[in-house]
Amino acid sequence: MTNNGTFSLQFSGNASGLYPSKADFHQIGSGLNGHFWFAHEQNAASEQTDRLKVTGTWRLGRSLNQWARVYVHMPSHGAHSQQAHYTVDRGANITSKRHKTRVVGQRQGTNRWVPLGTFQFNGVPQVSLSNITRGVDVGVENVAWDAVAIVPLSQKPRNFVVALGESYSSGEGAATDASTDYYHDSNHNGGGVLEHRNGCHRSQHAWSRQAWLRDDPQQRSIGARSDAFDPTMDYHLIACSGARTHNLLPSGSNPISGVQVSDPLTGAPFQTAWGTTARQQAREVSQLDKGFVDENTTLVTLSVGGNDVEWSAAIENCILLPIPCQESDIDGHRAADYLPRLMDREGRQSIATVLRAIRVMAPNAQIMLMGYPQLFSNDANCVEWLGYGISDSEAAWTNQLAVELRDVLSEVAIAANSSLGRVRFVDPIINGDFAGQGVCGEPETIHGIVAAKTAGEDHSKVQNPSQQSFHPKISGAANYARSLNREFRNIGL
Structure with missing residues (x-):
């Protein structure tokens, strides 16, 4: 140097x-x-x-x-x-x-x-x-x-890759040692100040890092190429566990960078179906305000929508309440009625808005929208927390939710591809990448209950297990990478 x-x-x-x-x-x-x-x-x-x-x-x-x-x-x-x-x-x-x-x-x-x-x-x-x-x-x-x-560098890198999204994109759960597998800036206790902690849980084993692009004859993963300072690879993982669609959106006017962005449909700042504009999360600016997605970006990967349609809240009710979670109350509504309605209305519109915002920020990028797996295999008899478990009917209901959300995500991606171009949906369900390997499966590639919390989690909620629960393990992230690789090959990447 x-x-x-x-x-x-x-x-x-x-x-x-x-x-x-x-x-x-x-x-x-x-x-x-x-x-x-x-x-x-x-x-x-x-x-x-x-x-x-x-x-x-x-x-x-x-x-x-x-x-x-x-x-x-x-x-x-x-x-x-x-x-x-x-x-x-x-x-x-x-x-x-x-x-x-x-x-x-x-x-x-x-x-x-x-x-x-x-x-x-x-x-x-x-x-x-x-x-x-x-x-x-x-x-x-x-x-x-x-x-x-x-x-x-001798020339412009061929690949500018940015991974956006929530917990399934950040690599939540893809860790055997949270202190080393999660990047420290996304897993710390804020110096002991609860409001300053960060539990984004960006994992070195996230599926966007495990996937590979065909321009590399050695078939090295995107993460391995980035770690090796490959001059043809510029990769950034900025997804954050718990993100909702508004945590991805760009601000209308960024007061520090001076960048101004508006939704081409409205001429106003981007906002979700709930009327929410860009919001910070874990003391980080919104993901599209971080500046990594721009005109040079060639590939954007993301998963988003599960938190917006209260899927995580439903799963939490399954393990914390004595009644069937499909009958539980979420925001004053019966869960079994409310979640499908959120998916089809506000969720659909808000996910479409995120894809539109990405296209405005990255006009030259291929966008890959990842779906969610069905969580449970072989019912859910291995799950128990504080004396409660998940019944067969609850497991079947949550698996059906994954299918319904898959259908919405697929339809949104197809519509976005038609209007924006170069948007692809990646479906881990239809290809059976997690078949028999969900929670209670063999092998189990999705965590059931994880009791021990990491440094970046909220330890004041003693009744809640770790947020890593019901998320893919490292092997599950590999299943996701296999889904993504299949779609890469289908479109020549």
């Missing part, structure tokens, strides 16, 4: 010529070469009143006229922000979209290089980071300035 460039700091001042921002600026002996700076998170409102903004800028010592990969170094401790906004200046000779913003979590738990992505430069590259975020709390979590690396 060659040190070639400069790092500069800019401090916000007030009308009296004072610099309050310098009072909240510190250094620690950690990170790359044993040193980094930090300040506490602020937002636009606090900057107006308190003038605590600090901006650090790394500037390469020479001009580049080529594609290059950008990495930021995160220290093992002292960096806490879950939405650090890095702005990449691609050079003075770039005439369109010169500045690109990438939002990443800094709480990595180890000294680690984190990729911001691959960019085309024409001029002197610069990367800037301020302590201004879109968070509500200020003065609590640290934003750290450590180091930046720029790695020139």
Whole structure:
């Protein structure tokens, strides 16, 4: 690694010529070469009143006229922000979209290089980071300035892949050791502050990482290629367990990046069928606000909708209530009537909105919408929690829900393919990828009850098992990858 460039700091001042921002600026002996700076998170409102903004800028010592990969170094401790906004200046000779913003979590738990992505430069590259975020709390979590690396490439990568979605996409459950299999920024207790924890559970074994693309003659997985810094692969996993459709949508106007996005159907900001616009989750900005999905993206994978139609709430009722869960109350409605109605109405519309938003952000991407498996095999006689189990009728009902949701997702994808182009539904049910291997199956590739909670989970809900329950194991994520690989081959990928 060659040190070639400069790092500069800019401090916000007030009308009296004072610099309050310098009072909240510190250094620690950690990170790359044993040193980094930090300040506490602020937002636009606090900057107006308190003038605590600090901006650090790394500037390469020479001009580049080529594609290059950008990495930021995160220290093992002292960096806490879950939405650090890095702005990449691609050079003075770039005439369109010169500045690109990438939002990443800094709480990595180890000294680690984190990729911001691959960019085309024409001029002197610069990367800037301020302590201004879109968070509500200020003065609590640290934003750290450590180091930046720029790695020139001989050509544009063939594959720009982004994995969006909820728990089934993040790899929830695909772990044998939660402390190592989940990326630390997606599985931590927030320094002991419940509201600052992150349980997105992005797994190194997520199905988007296990799948492979045919351009690689060695048939290495997408994740293996990314981990090996393959110059033809730019991959980012930003799905988050528990996400609903509004957690994927882009903001109408991003106050930090300046990006403005509107729904072509309405001319207004994207919103779900419930009227909800983009929302943050686990102190992270919405997934399409993170900046990784753009005009260079070639492939987007996702699963979404299960949380919107209250499938997870129904499963929770199955194990926590003494009555059949299909007869239980969800939002004042009988579950057996309510969930199919949500799927066919609000769920259908909101999932279609997400696909439309992805197409606006990534006009050149192939979109792969993944379905859900039937959870139970051989009834559900192996499941027991706090004296309750899941009856045969409950297992049959939840399996039927998976089929009904599959039908809705398939129809939405077909309609989106017709109107947007290059949208494909991946069906793990019709191809039997989990047949006989669900909960209580042999082998069991979907967890039943998982009692032990991870660092990133809410431990105050003592009656609830781990959120990893009823999610695919590593072997189940492999089943999902097999489904995706089949569809890749069907469309020539």
